[in-house]
Amino acid sequence: MRHEAIDTTLAGHQERPYSPSWRIDWLVSDILVMTKRNLLRYVRLPQLLVFSTIQPVMFVLLFAFVFGGAISTPGVDYINFLIPGILIQSVVFGSSMTSVGLAEDLNKGMIDRFRSLPMARVAVIAGRTLADTTRNTFVIFLMIGVGMLIGFRYQDGILKALAAVALVVLFGFALSWISALIGLVTRTPETANVAGFIWVFPLVFASSVFVPVETMPSWLQTFAEVQPISVTADTVRSLMLGWPVENLWYMLAWMAGILVVFVPLSIWKYRRLT
Amino acid sequence: MNSINEHDAAIHVEDLRKQFGDLVALDGVTTSAPRGKVLGLLGPNGAGKTTLVRIVTTLLQPDGGAAFINGIDVVRDPQRARLSFGLAGQYPAVDENLTGFENLEMVGRLYRLGRKESRDRAQELLERFDLGDAGNRVTKTYSGGMRRRLDLAASIVGNAPILLLDEPTTGLDPRTRIALWEHIRELVSGGVTLLLTTQYLEEADELADRIVVIDHGRIIAEGTSGELKAQIGGDVLQMQFRTGDDLRTATQLLAGVGASEAKFDEDSLSLSIPTADGVDDLLATVRLLDSAGLKPDDIHIRRPSLDDVFLTLTGQPADASTEQELVEHGTVN
Numbered sequence: 224m225r226h227e228a229i230d231t232t233l234a235g236h237q238e239r240p241y242s243p244s245w246r247i248d249w250l251v252s253d254i255l256v257m258t259k260r261n262l263l264r265y266v267r268l269p270q271l272l273v274f275s276t277i278q279p280v281m282f283v284l285l286f287a288f289v290f291g292g293a294i295s296t297p298g299v300d301y302i303n304f305l306i307p308g309i310l311i312q313s314v315v316f317g318s319s320m321t322s323v324g325l326a327e328d329l330n331k332g333m334i335d336r337f338r339s340l341p342m343a344r345v346a347v348i349a350g351r352t353l354a355d356t357t358r359n360t361f362v363i364f365l366m367i368g369v370g371m372l373i374g375f376r377y378q379d380g381i382l383k384a385l386a387a388v389a390l391v392v393l394f395g396f397a398l399s400w401i402s403a404l405i406g407l408v409t410r411t412p413e414t415a416n417v418a419g420f421i422w423v424f425p426l427v428f429a430s431s432v433f434v435p436v437e438t439m440p441s442w443l444q445t446f447a448e449v450q451p452i453s454v455t456a457d458t459v460r461s462l463m464l465g466w467p468v469e470n471l472w473y474m475l476a477w478m479a480g481i482l483v484v485f486v487p488l489s490i491w492k493y494r495r496l497t
Numbered sequence: 498m499n500s501i502n503e504h505d506a507a508i509h510v511e512d513l514r515k516q517f518g519d520l521v522a523l524d525g526v527t528t529s530a531p532r533g534k535v536l537g538l539l540g541p542n543g544a545g546k547t548t549l550v551r552i553v554t555t556l557l558q559p560d561g562g563a564a565f566i567n568g569i570d571v572v573r574d575p576q577r578a579r580l581s582f583g584l585a586g587q588y589p590a591v592d593e594n595l596t597g598f599e600n601l602e603m604v605g606r607l608y609r610l611g612r613k614e615s616r617d618r619a620q621e622l623l624e625r626f627d628l629g630d631a632g633n634r635v636t637k638t639y640s641g642g643m644r645r646r647l648d649l650a651a652s653i654v655g656n657a658p659i660l661l662l663d664e665p666t667t668g669l670d671p672r673t674r675i676a677l678w679e680h681i682r683e684l685v686s687g688g689v690t691l692l693l694t695t696q697y698l699e700e701a702d703e704l705a706d707r708i709v710v711i712d713h714g715r716i717i718a719e720g721t722s723g724e725l726k727a728q729i730g731g732d733v734l735q736m737q738f739r740t741g742d743d744l745r746t747a748t749q750l751l752a753g754v755g756a757s758e759a760k761f762d763e764d765s766l767s768l769s770i771p772t773a774d775g776v777d778d779l780l781a782t783v784r785l786l787d788s789a790g791l792k793p794d795d796i797h798i799r800r801p802s803l804d805d806v807f808l809t810l811t812g813q814p815a816d817a818s819t820e821q822e823l824v825e826h827g828t829v830n
Contacts, residue, residue: 253606253607256607332586338555339556340608341655497558
């Protein structure tokens with residue numbers, strides 16, 4: 224009886240099975256296909272990878288040798304203070320590129336093609352944020368390598384250092400979703416590029432990334448202490464330098480908050496594209 | 498009646514409406530594409546062709562009315578609808594940084610084909626669309642025609658029973674266009690249902706079983722290419738003379754030639770004769786004129802263009818921009 228019922232239902236459809244997006248293996252497969260597609264861009268355009276890594280490395284050198292002498296960080300060498308912070312800065316900047324990539328896809332009609340396919344709706348954005356996160360990870364290890372060449376040392380063992388790296392990567396992933404929404408809203412690569420950077424600058428510079436917040440005027444200090452980039456920088460720095468880790472839950476809450484708001488918002492925007 | 502259409506037709510739209518701000522893109526369009534046939538949607542820029550295709554392919558929400566593809570309501574069940582069709586949009590959607598092979602493989606995977614199946618299908622389609630040698634090259638290096646062919650290949654990777662092509666040959670040179678037509682004909686002979694939009698009467702004539710003429714979001718004519726041509730007069734034998742005497746003599750001489758009565762214009766000294774079998778009538782005309790010692794300045798067969806369709810159906814030429822584009826593409830004689 225039951226088999227018969229199933230057979231009649233299937234006969235009414237196409238030969239291929241109906242694909243609800245909740246099939247987890249299809250969802251994973253779609254996301255991987257899209258991630259691979261976005262990463263192939265770096266294989267085909269190696270100069271893209273070269274230039275997107277030169278800038279973070281240049282920042283390390285500039286801050287270490289140019290500004291470093293003028294910034295006082297009591298109780299710690301500036302290079303040890305700087306590296307954990309500048310890792311955050313570079314993933315934040317890197318994540319802002321997610322908007323440009325998506326806007327380019329929109330402009331070239333690729334998003335139309337994807338939206339007309341029976342693929343998981345989330346995969347186009349997730350494939351992009353994951354590819355950008357992969358690139359971020361590569362850049363982070365490169366920067367740590369350069370940092371170690373000019374005197375950086377993590378102080379509390381490799382495990383805590385790796386945990387710190389994992390937090391930086393996750394933080395970048397969360398920010399990519401904000402950036403994704405910006406790309407879907409702005410729609411052109413040029414606007415996405417500008418819009419993707421504006422919100423990043425005050426957050427990165429009014430933070431504990433490059434300088435201790437105690438040196439800022441008190442009204443700015445209040446902002447600088449609570450905003451997610453400082454909270455993340457403090458956590459990562461504490462893990463790398465063996466300081467007491469105070470802000471971990473606070474930081475995880477920020478990340479979870481960003482994801483909870485911006486993942487659904489980006490998908491909603493993607494579905495409603497015209 | 499309607500419910501039969503919805504489920505039997507490959508594509509069925511019912512009183513479809515869409516507005517962008519003040520601009521009415523679709524003003525209540527109802528039409529169907531029967532299975533296994535080619536439906537041509539003919540109209541100038543801004544007629545609403547692309548809007549209709551985008552709604553049917555789930556890319557755009559209609560303001561009113563309904564659209565069904567393969568019997569599936571595209572608004573209510575878009576994800577299931579997407580398994581039923583392949584789409585090649587107005588501009589080729591190929592990833593420039595991937596090779597032709599990688600592009601097709603990716604689309605195959607997203608159509609739920611297995612890894613091996615996707616690869617085999619990609620290779621098969623590359624061969625079929627004469628891209629076998631270019632398959633391992635990044636598509637950035639492809640010509641316009643090659644991109645179109647790859648885009649077309651991508652739209653059929655999933656073996657969907659219905660195919661929608663939005664202005665598939667716009668911007669191609671005449672030779673490339675004719676080659677692409679061949680590929681499209683081959684697809685149709687394989688049994689897929691095709692909805693094709695075009696600005697070129699010639700293209701609709703070549704490929705479509707039925708043509709729907711659309712302007713300002715409304716259907717203004719519908720029928721086979723023969724029916725439409727009958728409505729707009731079909732081919733015309735056009736002659737130009739040097740003097741009014743020549744024109745009058747010729748008009749009397751050629752009274753028996755052509756499908757219906759000739760029109761002559763004293764001011765422009767031109768004579769036009771509607772014709773059903775153009776070449777035969779042309780030869781007859783030449784013989785008659787020659788035997789009477791009459792030599793026209795110019796004589797040619799004029800095929801109706803999209804502009805003629807619009808002149809006849811709406812009393813107005815197609816938009817100026819369209820005219821310009823048609824001239825550039827060499828379709829206006």
